Amino acid sequence: MKYAIFSDIHSNLTALQACYEHFLALNTPAKIVILGDYIDYGPRPNETVEYIQNMSPHIVLCGNHEKALNGGEDSKFSSPRGVTSSRLTRQVLDVSSMKFIDKNNNAFIEHDNILFIHGDLSNPYWGKMSYSEMQDTKYRKYDFVISGHTHIPHLLEIFYETENLNMRNKKKTIFLNPGSVGQPRNHCPNAQYMVMDTETEEFNYYKVPYDIKLEQSFFTEEFDVFYKNRLIFGV
Numbered sequence: 735m736k737y738a739i740f741s742d743i744h745s746n747l748t749a750l751q752a753c754y755e756h757f758l759a760l761n762t763p764a765k766i767v768i769l770g771d772y773i774d775y776g777p778r779p780n781e782t783v784e785y786i787q788n789m790s791p792h793i794v795l796c797g798n799h800e801k802a803l804n805g806g807e808d809s810k811f812s813s814p815r816g817v818t819s820s821r822l823t824r825q826v827l828d829v830s831s832m833k834f835i836d837k838n839n840n841a842f843i844e845h846d847n848i849l850f851i852h853g854d855l856s857n858p859y860w861g862k863m864s865y866s867e868m869q870d871t872k873y874r875k876y877d878f879v880i881s882g883h884t885h886i887p888h889l890l891e892i893f894y895e896t897e898n899l900n901m902r903n904k905k906k907t908i909f910l911n912p913g914s915v916g917q918p919r920n921h922c923p924n925a926q927y928m929v930m931d932t933e934t935e936e937f938n939y940y941k942v943p944y945d946i947k948l949e950q951s952f953f954t955e956e957f958d959v960f961y962k963n964r965l966i967f968g969v
Contacts, residue, residue: 735846736762739912739928741769741882742797743786745776745823746916746965749925750785752944753915757929764929766790769882770797770841770852773831774823775917775961777952783831793845794838797852797883798859803827803835810860815958822956847877848932854881868892868909878932879909886920887913887928887939910937917961923968 738757743750757764768791773779786794799820802808808820827835841858842851854861855872863881873879874894888911896905912928913920920926924941931937946965953962 735932736764737767737792737880737930737932738762738764739767739769739880739910739930740915741771741852741912741927742885742914742917743768743772743776743782744799744914744916745773745779745782746925746949747776747778747782747785748946748949749916749942749944750782752942753925753927753940754785754789756940756942757927760929762929765792767792767850767880768794769850769880769912770795771799771882772797773827773835774799774802775819776949777954777957779823779826780828780831783827783834787834793843793850794834795843795850795852795882796835796839796841796859799823800835800839801841801859803832804839807859815960819958819961844876846932847875849873849876849879851879851881853883863888863909863911865890868907873907873909874905876907878930879907880930881909881911882914884911885914885918887911887926889937889939908935912939913941917964918968921968923966 802820808817854863854867862884890909892907893904913926915925925944926941929938950962
């Protein structure tokens with residue numbers, strides 16, 4: 735089975751359009767997965783939600799930014815500007831967008847021995863899937879664990895102890911993060927996503943150039959300039 739994984743779009747419609755058009759040009763049928771945090775920080779949340787709906791995704795997860803809209807967890811943001819951004823996003827979201835967010839309210843979904851999750855099992859909304867977290871045997875039952883939230887791509891194979899002489903008493907779980915579509919933080923400003931094949935274990939990470947200046951032009955004075963400027967640097 736092939737999956738196209740998009741995460742942490744953050745209302746960056748221009749970046750999402752670039753990634754999805756790039757994916758379509760691959761002409762590789764795959765199920766679409768959205769790992770959460772598709773709204774907030776950026777200026778076009780309603781347009782982004784509408785675009786996602788038109789992509790006909792197979793899975794849409796709830797990230798900490800969607801959770802903050804409904805659960806009042808904006809106090810967990812690392813800075814006051816994060817709280818302000820969340821409240822501004824809440825003000826501009828229309829009824830249709832809120833219905834979509836309310837409908838897709840799960841932070842993780844198990845499907846075909848795959849765990850799709852925004853954070854990690856210790857903290858599904860805010861967890862950062864650290865290397866020490868990956869060592870926990872609660873992930874042993876999965877073949878793949880696909881997470882977002884950190885905005886930094888990763889690919890690791892973890893081998894757990896188990897009773898299976900044919901496999902030398904080891905069980906492998908592959909951990910992946912596609913990086914961020916709309917607000918990458920790996921010092922690369924390009925929009926990022928991933929296509930994976932669970933049968934061949936082929937994982938393609940894509941960094942797609944997009945018109946950053948165009949997206950920046952949609953920011954108004956209401957938005958903290960920090961979120962506008964960071965798009966240039968990928969931080």
